[in-house]
Amino acid sequence: MNVICKRCLLKEMSEASYQNIAELISLIPADKKAEDSLYKNRLEICKGCDCLTNGMCSKCGCFVELRAAYSHNRCPHENKLW
Numbered sequence: 001m002n003v004i005c006k007r008c009l010l011k012e013m014s015e016a017s018y019q020n021i022a023e024l025i026s027l028i029p030a031d032k033k034a035e036d037s038l039y040k041n042r043l044e045i046c047k048g049c050d051c052l053t054n055g056m057c058s059k060c061g062c063f064v065e066l067r068a069a070y071s072h073n074r075c076p077h078e079n080k081l082w
């Protein structure tokens with residue numbers, strides 16, 4: 001049975017799946033990477049958002065942990081939540 005987790009990050013659901021995302025995040029150049037406080041703040045907003053399911057944003061199809069890691073990225077929601 002597949003479990004659907006509303007408002008969960010990938011890291012909270014599957015450490016193995018998150019490892020792939022963590023690897024991609026580690027490859028982001030420092031000048032393009034969001035600062036830690038900004039990153040955490042973004043993910044907190046995602047965790048309170050109805051668009052988050054199984055770590056993925058239904059507005060853009062991205063894993064939010066990766067999308068939020070790029071400093072220039074913005075939330076795709078029409079209200080620009082971050």
Ligand code: SF4
Nearest residue numbers: 046049051057075077
């Ligand atoms: S719409 Fe924005 S806040 Fe909501 S899950 Fe997507 S990126 Fe996060």
